[in-house]
Structures are given as structure tokens and as C-alpha cells.
Amino acid sequence: xxxxxxxxxxxxxxxxxxxxxxxxxxxxxxxxxxxxxxxxxxxxxxxxxxxxxxxxxxxxxxxxxxxxxxxxxxxxxxxxxxxxxxxxxxxxxxxxxxxxxxxxxxxxxxxxxxxxxxxxxxxxxxxxxxxxxxxxxxxxxxxxxxxxxxxxxxxxxxxxxxxxxxxxxx
Amino acid sequence: xxxxxxxxxxxxxxxxxxxxxxxxxxxxxxxxxxxxxxxxxxxxxxxxxxxxxxxxxxxxxxxxxxxxxxxxxxxxxxxxxxxxxxxxxxxxxxxxxxxxxxxxxxxxxxxxxxxxxxxxxxxxxxxxxxxxxxxxxxxxxxxxxxxxxxxxxxxxxxxxxxxxxxxxxxxxxxxxxxxxxxxxxxxxxxxxxxxxxxxxxxxxxxxxxxxxxxxxxxxxxxxxxxxxxxxxxxxxxxxxxxxxxxxxxxxxxxxxxxxxxxxxxxxxxxxxxxxxxxxxxxxxxxxxxxxxxxxxxxxxxxxxxxxxxxxxxxxxxxxxxxxxxxxxxxxxxxxxxxxxxxxxxxxxxxxxxxxxxxxxxxxxxxxxxxxxxxxxxxxxxxxxxxxxxxxxxxxxxxxxxxxxxxxxxxxxxxxxxxxxxxxxxxxxxxxxxxxxxxxxxxxxxxxxxxxxxxxxxxxxxxxxxxxxxxxxxxxxxxxxxxxxxxxxxxxxxxxxxxxxxxxxxxxxxxxxxxxxxxx
Numbered sequence: 001x002x003x004x005x006x007x008x009x010x011x012x013x014x015x016x017x018x019x020x021x022x023x024x025x026x027x028x029x030x031x032x033x034x035x036x037x038x039x040x041x042x043x044x045x046x047x048x049x050x051x052x053x054x055x056x057x058x059x060x061x062x063x064x065x066x067x068x069x070x071x072x073x074x075x076x077x078x079x080x081x082x083x084x085x086x087x088x089x090x091x092x093x094x095x096x097x098x099x100x101x102x103x104x105x106x107x108x109x110x111x112x113x114x115x116x117x118x119x120x121x122x123x124x125x126x127x128x129x130x131x132x133x134x135x136x137x138x139x140x141x142x143x144x145x146x147x148x149x150x151x152x153x154x155x156x157x158x159x160x161x162x163x164x165x166x167x168x169x170x
Numbered sequence: 171x172x173x174x175x176x177x178x179x180x181x182x183x184x185x186x187x188x189x190x191x192x193x194x195x196x197x198x199x200x201x202x203x204x205x206x207x208x209x210x211x212x213x214x215x216x217x218x219x220x221x222x223x224x225x226x227x228x229x230x231x232x233x234x235x236x237x238x239x240x241x242x243x244x245x246x247x248x249x250x251x252x253x254x255x256x257x258x259x260x261x262x263x264x265x266x267x268x269x270x271x272x273x274x275x276x277x278x279x280x281x282x283x284x285x286x287x288x289x290x291x292x293x294x295x296x297x298x299x300x301x302x303x304x305x306x307x308x309x310x311x312x313x314x315x316x317x318x319x320x321x322x323x324x325x326x327x328x329x330x331x332x333x334x335x336x337x338x339x340x341x342x343x344x345x346x347x348x349x350x351x352x353x354x355x356x357x358x359x360x361x362x363x364x365x366x367x368x369x370x371x372x373x374x375x376x377x378x379x380x381x382x383x384x385x386x387x388x389x390x391x392x393x394x395x396x397x398x399x400x401x402x403x404x405x406x407x408x409x410x411x412x413x414x415x416x417x418x419x420x421x422x423x424x425x426x427x428x429x430x431x432x433x434x435x436x437x438x439x440x441x442x443x444x445x446x447x448x449x450x451x452x453x454x455x456x457x458x459x460x461x462x463x464x465x466x467x468x469x470x471x472x473x474x475x476x477x478x479x480x481x482x483x484x485x486x487x488x489x490x491x492x493x494x495x496x497x498x499x500x501x502x503x504x505x506x507x508x509x510x511x512x513x514x515x516x517x518x519x520x521x522x523x524x525x526x527x528x529x530x531x532x533x534x535x536x537x538x539x540x541x542x543x544x545x546x547x548x549x550x551x552x553x554x555x556x557x558x559x560x561x562x563x564x565x566x567x568x569x570x571x572x573x574x575x576x577x578x579x580x581x582x583x584x585x586x587x588x589x590x591x592x593x594x595x596x597x598x599x600x601x602x603x604x605x606x607x608x609x610x611x612x613x614x615x616x617x618x619x620x621x622x623x624x625x626x627x628x629x630x631x632x633x634x635x636x637x638x639x640x641x642x643x644x645x646x647x648x649x650x651x652x653x654x655x656x657x658x659x660x661x662x663x664x665x666x667x668x669x670x671x672x673x674x675x676x677x678x679x680x681x682x683x684x685x686x687x688x689x
Contacts, residue, residue, distance in 0.1 A: 004189055013190030017197075018389035025257045025390075026397050030415035034425050036312065037412045047336045116322070116332045154409050158336050 042123040042151040044092065046130065048161040051112035052084035052104055053135035081110035084136040088115055090159075091129040097121075115161075123153040130159060130167055143167065180272035181651050184611070193612040193649070195382045200613075201266035203378040204386065206364075208259040211387065213357075215252035219245060223304070225349045226342050230306040231404040238400055250394030253417075256298050258390060260419040263291055271449070273616065278457045279480065279506050281450035282370050288446045290363040297360060298420035300352040306345070308402035308411035309421075311335070316424040323432035335407060370504055372481040373619065458507035458584060459535040461500045465489075467517045468531030470496030473633055474511035477587070479618035480504050483511060483532075498532065508617035509534040509588030513624070516634050518590035520546070537584060542593060549579035550601045557669045559662070560602040562589050564609040566616035568650050568658050578662070585609070586647075587620030591627045591636035594645055604644045604669045608658055612649040621649050643672050 004010045037043070058079035066074050083104040090098040098117045105111040128149050131141035145167030151157050158170040187196045197204055222245055224233035237245040267287065270276050276284035299317065303310050318331040334340050368374045377383070402414065416424065426435050445452075461474075461482070475483045475498055482504035485496045500511075511532045512518055518530040520543040528540040549560055555577025562581050563570030570580035583589055586609030594605045609621030625647055626632035636642070648661045 010190055010192075014195075014385060017187065017190060018385055021258070021261070022254070022389045022393040024261065025254050025419075026393055028418040029254065029257050029399075030417065032418075033413050033415045035413050036428070037410050039412065043410045045336060047333045047339075049333065114333055154412055156336075156408050156410050158408070160336075 037120060037154055040123050040153055041120050042153055043118060043156045044090075044097070044121050044128070044151070044159065045116075045118040045156050046088070046090060046098065046159040047116050047118075048159075049112050049114050050086060050132075050134065050161055050163070052086045053137065054080060055082045055084055055136055056080040057137070081108040083110055083112075084134055086113045086115070087133040087141075089131050089141070090117065091127075092121060093127050118156075121151065123151050123155070125150045128157075128159075128169075132161070132167075174272075176272045177274075178653060180269060181653050184614070184651075185653075188611075191382070193614070195379050195385075196613065197262075197382060197386075198265065198269060198614075200378040200382055201262050201269060203375050204382065205259050205262045205266065206376040207378050207383050207386065208255045208262065209360075211255040211390065212252055212259070215248040215255070216353075218248045219252060220353065225304075225346060227306060227340060227345050230304060230345070231401065234305050234307075234401055238398065242398065246398055247391070247394050250397075250399040251390055252301075253399040254390050254393050256301065257417065257419045258386070259294065260298075263294065267291075267446075274455070275616065277450050277453065277455040279504065283367060284450055285447050286363065286367045286369075288443060290360070290367055292443065293356060293360045293363050295420055297352065297356040298417070300348050300356060302417065302421065303348050304352060305401050306405050308405060309414050309416065311405035311407065312411055312414055312416075313421060313424060314405075316427050319427060319432050320423075320435065323436060340407060370481055371618070372479055460502040460505040460507050461509070461511050461532055462535055463498055463500055463532050464529050465492065465497055465531075467529050468494075468497055468515075469517075470494045470498060471516060472496065472498065473514040473516065474498055474532050477510050477514040477619070477623055477632075479508065479510060479620075480506045482506065500532070506617055507534065507536075507584065508620060509537065509584040510617060510620055510623060512539060513585075513588040513590050513627075514634065515590070519592045520590070520596040521592060534584060534588065537588070539590065539593075542581070542583070542589075543596070545581045546593060546597050547600065549581055550597060552579055553577060553602065557603050557666050558601065559604045559606055559666065559669070560597050561606045561608060561662075562586065562594075563607075564616070564620065566652075567608050567610045568652055568655055570608060572655060573659065573662060585615070585617045585620035587615070587617060587623045589624060591634055591640075594628075595637060595640040598641060598644055602644075603672075604646065604665060606646045606648060606662060606665055608648050608650055610649055611651050611654070614649075614651075621647070641672075644669060 004013065058077045060076060061069075061078055066076075085101050085103050087101040088098070089096060097119055100115075100117070102113040102115065103109065104113060126149050127146065129144070129146040131144040133141045133143075135142055143161070143166055145159075147169060149157060149169065159167060160170055161167050184196065184198050187198055191197065193199065219237060222233055222237055222241070224230055234249070237249050239246070270280075270284065270287075299313060302313050303317075315332065315335045318335055321331045334344055378386075402411065416422075423435060423439060426438070430438075470485065470488065472485055475485050482501050483498050484501070485498055488494055488497050490497070512530055512534050515531045518533075518539040520528065520539065522528055528538075528543060530539045533539060546560065550558070553560070553576070557577060559578045560581070561570045561573060561578065562583055564586040565582050565584060567586075570582060574580050586607050589607060594607070597605050607624060609624060610616050612621060615621045623632060627634060628636045628642070628645060628647060630636065630638070636645070646661070646665045648658060650658045650661075
């Protein structure tokens, strides 16, 4: 189709095209908006790093075993590197909301695991429980925690863990 | 001739823009250069924004608020330009991809540009994502956590990245890393990708026509003033944003994470990418034979080297002991089999000895110069009427055989650029009253420069040029796509009318002249 020879009309049509172009940009640059959380929702997040216990305890080497080693390698204790997997289970109002067993990373399965779990929950009062098993040498969950919580809408309740203090809510 | 519906749709859009912009300024003919122009706008506005921006967790949001509100007339406008030009570039690139797809310009030898172009879009999108991150508002928080979740899907990160975005864990170091990526790492990668993307093209244009650039800039500036870009509330890692106005040009993947796992999201995005990258091989296409050099007829002048649109021809020192200094060689892997080189070769001259075989210095085996001369002779011999017109048509434009009738015959070429100007002169000398050459639409040659080089050769602006003694009034160039039959018929009718006035009246009975012209 040939170009319109009438210059003002041509520029007017160009302006219309440019307007369509920037309208497209303007609209999709911010819309449609998305709703991440409903007004009465909050978030529970469990996030921490933790190394499972060694699968086998360190043991003292006998004098015969030490003698077999090169002089510069003679360490009194031998500690296997492999760590236990970390199993974690979280419950909200008696319902299991998170359950996972994390294998220790690394070539020798000797690394610490990173726990991250996040879930929307209705805002308000709940009973929150979390337990963790980080040792193959002990039966059951070694670390447990439970608390009545009251989460405000849009709030992120962060559950963390520290080897000394155990589970805590921030 | 059937035109595939996708191409027909694209050509309709192109026609619409031609009405108001003409072929010179039609944005669809300059999508690549328009994208480069938008990159310039993004770069300049980004450098300006970098001056007042504070690259830390504590200072980023406040500095962006200062940019947006306190200095709205300068830095605020720059921020909006930075954002809207970034959005615009996604549109121009997607249109660029659609155009190449619809026109089949991703198949065969063009696979390289297509395959390198697809991941370039990834670089651009991730560059935009890190840009949103730097504002450190609720949207940035959402993007940061979503990105970290996606990265953590790869076990190499072992879940550590997402944990950065819980209250009290995020540090300036991580923020500065993202800033470094956005300001230096990703732009350099993008530059590299763009360089690779155009590596197999010659005479690469990076500037759009001035009028189009000005119009685009004014439009973006107007949008920046009418609807300045603003931030959400500041990021707070102890709160989850409830409603976000996301930029769908860049952040369209993140809402998927609310419904899908990270793995499913990766499968979709990488799957679409790989399918796009494999397209050149998924749809088979018959490729023509590549150009062949005949050293016996090549003097190494280098005109074909200058004209090749795909950098497939190189010049090297003579290897056959001939007295010329250089010779040309063709890299078949890069050759588009367009024949533009054959049209540029001075040896592609039909006036040369007609006793033996006519051979050029560089030829297309599927349509040699000798064959073109033979077809020309046959077509002219078949012409009958008062105003005899011979049409040379490009096979990517209108099928010119649809215009054939007793006084009009056509010859289809691979590209209008493969037509040696001397063949036009030859046709006029052998009895054609006029020669019409149709290629693709102006500025939209399937082989990039075919119709452009042809016009310049006819206008004497590019070698080999049409000689001055050829009657230029009897030659007509007209571009047109497969769907432009009516327009080309109109141009042909007008040309016939002009020719009727050029031919000495004594030679044509007046009644026949008028009847023929109006036919």
C-alpha cells in the first residue's frame, strides 16, 4: 500500500501508531496487577542452615594404628566425614505442612544442609510445631518445638534454628 | 500463489505501517536498528541514574525515591525513559523475531543469526530483572525471592540463595553483586551476544532512520511525562507484599511460581527456548546451490565481495598464476545462494561473445548468466503487441508469471539483485520497449540488499552501474510482496502508459496506443 502523500495526515497516522505503541508499554509495564496474598493471609517461613551429626563418632586411634601412619599424619582421633541426613517436619494446627529429608551435600556427604520452606497460612491464631532429626545414631526427632502463634496479615513468621538455642521464631 | 497465513498477517501489518511511515520509516523494516537505538536510550539514561543512585540496602530505595520525586524533572524522567525504553526493546525484539519467523528468514544458512538471537533475549530479560532488583522495593523483594527460588532449583546452590532473603540475613555484599551484574556484567554479555548475532552479516546498520528515532524518542518521553515510573513500598523482609503491579515484559515468569514448582517453570522456559532455537532444523527447507567462482572469468575486482549481504565472499591472493592480483572465494556455509554476487560481477555481461558459452566470474549454478540471457531472448521473442514489456521478478516477491500476457513476459530470478544491469540494456536492445524489475518491498529485501543494490546500480551510484546510454525512462523498479499483485499491476499499467508516450508516435497508430495504455 502506498504512503499517504498528505503530510499532516501522515503525521497524524504516525502519532496514532506511536500512541498505540506507548499505550501497550504503559499498560503491560504495570498491569494487570497480581495478588500475592489475600488480605487475611500471612506466611510461615522456615529457613536455616544446619549440619547433621556425623554418622559415626570420632574415635581415638590405637598406638599400632598411629605407628602405621606417616609422622606428619598422626592425629590422635579419626573422624569420619559423612554426616547424617536432616529430616524436618512442621505442623500447623495438627496438620503436617512440611516434611522433608535433606541429604548432606558434598562429595563425601559432609556438608551442611539449607532448609527453606515458605507457605501461605490464614492470619490469626495457630498451633505451630516443628521437629528435626539430624542424627542416625539416635532414635526419633532430637529437636522439637511447639508454640501458639498469632500471625498478623501479610506478616512473614520466620522459624529459625540454632544449635545452641534450638528452634526459635523471629 | 498461496501465502502462508502467518506471513500474510505480517505483510498486512507491514502494509498498515507503510501507509503512514512509508517504506523509509516503517518501524517493521528497522526493528533491529530500532532495538539498538533503544539500547542507547537505556544506556544514556542508566549512566545518568547511576550518579544519584546509592548502591546499598539502606540507601537504594531512598535514592530512587529522590530520583523519582525530588528530581522528577531530570532524573525522574531519566528513570521513566530507562524503564519504558527497556519495555519497548522487548516489543521490538519480539516483533523482530516474529518478522524473521513469518518471512522464513531463520531457515537454512540463516540458522546462526536465529540461534544466537534467541539466547540474547534471555540476556536482555535477566538484565531487566536485575534492574528491578536495584530499586529494593516490594517488587524487588518479590523478584529477588522468586529468582533465588529458581536458582536454588539447581542443587549447586544448595538452597542457600533463598535464605539470603529472610529478615536479617540479607547483606550489602549480595546487593552490590547484583548491582555489578546489572551495571557491567550483563551489559557486556549483551554487547558480546549482539556482536555474535550479527557476525555473519555484512554492512550491518545499527542506526534507524532519524525520523523514526526521533518519533520513538518523543513517544517514550511523552509516556515518561504522562505516567512516570514509580516504586512500590520499600522492601521489608518481614512482610509479604499483597498486591504488585508487575512489569509483564520482564517479570512474566514469576507469577508462575505461585502455581508451579521451580522445576516446572524451568522446564517451560528452557523448553520454549530450545524449541525456538531448533526451529531452523524442525522445518525443512530446500536451499539453492551456492555461488561458484570461475577464475577464468574473475579478475578479482572485489565487487561481489562488496555486495555480498552475508559475508560469504572473501578476497585472497591469486592462486592460478593469472596476471591479476586477487581472486575471490566463496564460503558455502555462509552463502545465502541469493545471486547478488552474480549481478555485481562485471563479467556477467550478455553482450560478451555469444558464440561460445557465456560465463561469469561468479555464478549461481541454478541460474547462470547464460541461462538468464537465453530466457531473456526467449521471452522477447514471445512478446507481441504495441508496448512490449519484459519483467524481471524476484522469487520472494510477487510471482511475476501471473502478469504474463502477449505483450508482457516475465523471468523469475532468485533475487532482483542478481540481475546484471547490462542484461536490462540487452533486453531493451533486443526489442523490449520497457523493462520492469520487481523485488521485495523497498527496505525489506529477503536477501537484505538485493533491491537496494539494484536501484543504486541503475541510478549509477554503485558498480556495476547501468550505462548512461541506456534509456532510463524505459526501466522501472518496483518493490512488492507476494500479496501486492494489484499494486504491481497498477505500477505496470502506469509504466505502459509512460512507455506509450516515449515510443515515437509515428511508430504506433494513435488508436492502438490509447487502447494499449488503458488495458
